Amino acid sequence: MMELQYTHKVNKLIQNAHLIAERNHHTSIQSMDLYLGAAHVKEGTLREMYFIIEPYMKQIENIFSIIPSEPSDTERIDRFSIPLSTHARKIWNTSIEVMKRYNQTFLNEGHIIKAFYTHLPEYHQLQKELNPIPHERIIRSVTTARDLTVYLLNKDWRYDVDPDFQISPVQAEDEKELVLWVEEHFGESWSKTLLQAFQSSEEFIPIIKAEEKGELIGFAAFDVYKNKKGIYGPMGVLHATRHKGVGIGLLYNALQCMQEKGYMYAVLKEAGPIEFYEKKCGAKLIPVENDE
Known part of the structure; x- marks a missing residue:
């Protein structure tokens, strides 16, 4: 099987997710670590994502103290030094499926954010806490084809x-x-x-x-x-x-x-x-x- 390839932005997303997980004392990468890790890349469409959620950042950061940590998955993933949570792992696997569906060869930020929103309805408490965020703007900015x-x-x-x-x-x-x-x-x-x-x-x-x-x-x-x-x-x-x-x-x-x-x-x-x-x-x- 060919090794999964990542764009520059996804590599930065992974680095950011590790830093956020460490700052919040997570023993596994949480779904919100991936989400915030994407926003903090602050490049291209992810710069737009950051500016969209910036007014809600304190509320988002507070989510970590409100919602219990997601249970850890048992299998490690390449490029991650700690395991992903079971929910983050579902997001990651779906992002790869999205990449393949579009016949692309590099995992990009759009695939990951699309997967995050695909699975968000399954996580009712997190969905409720994130409700004030203008999600449609983020989806339109990061996950859809764009003009340049x-x-x-x-x-x-x-x-x-x-x-x-x-x-x-x-x-x-x-x-x-x-x-x-x-x-x-x-x-x-x-x-x-x-x-x-x-x-x-x-x-x-x-x-x-x-x-x-x-x-x-x-x-x-x-x-x-x-x-x-x-x-x-x-x-x-x-x-x-x-x-x-x-x-x-x-x-x-x-x-x-x-x-x-x-x-x-x-x-x-x-x-x-x-x-x-x-x-x-x-x-x-x-x-x-x-x-x-």
């Missing part, structure tokens, strides 16, 4: 991938093969979106493809989402080819094309995993509107 922006003019986005892979612009004759391949591997919605690019009156098709030995392994598109200009995505890479530089090669080549077309910014529409784009191209979150 990338400033294009301060970087040369040209990027050479491993010689085993070939990245090139899509041509008109690629239409049938690409659309069918995307539908097979990423679903009908994405294939229909890409089809619009081939039906456009513009000569240039705003799709980049990646191949290995003549076989498609990934793609990246822009200007195809609802025919809106300056929007990057969708992008997809076969699961077996991830973490080999193909994704970043597709991203950079597409951003280079957008720069050459005169765009100052690219909007990454409902991008994920967020941390990939934050690290690789300096993407910035577009804040969610508070409509409550």
Whole structure:
């Protein structure tokens, strides 16, 4: 079995959870240690989470003196120096299931917070104590796909991938093969979106493809989402080819094309995993509107 991989933010979450557990004299990581550990990362969506719960922080910290400690699970988990509680372990296992459901390869903060809220109704006393917190805002901020922006003019986005892979612009004759391949591997919605690019009156098709030995392994598109200009995505890479530089090669080549077309910014529409784009191209979150 492949070893579970964590994003930078999840590694910080784990460190914070240990510190919170130690400060509160917990012999196992509690579910609230994970929750507060996430908020105290204070990066990206977790910065938003921290600002949302900050007005309630004293009340949240007081929960540890109100609710009895959760019983400890017997099995240790990698990266944790002490056991998780039985409830925290359920959250952790569900977060991994969420990661797999989205066909992702790194456990991220969104998976963990989504799992926390999945199991919160089972813990009636904790749910009652947390009731004043605007949970829907946190869920919308941390667990849903988000839009980001990338400033294009301060970087040369040209990027050479491993010689085993070939990245090139899509041509008109690629239409049938690409659309069918995307539908097979990423679903009908994405294939229909890409089809619009081939039906456009513009000569240039705003799709980049990646191949290995003549076989498609990934793609990246822009200007195809609802025919809106300056929007990057969708992008997809076969699961077996991830973490080999193909994704970043597709991203950079597409951003280079957008720069050459005169765009100052690219909007990454409902991008994920967020941390990939934050690290690789300096993407910035577009804040969610508070409509409550």
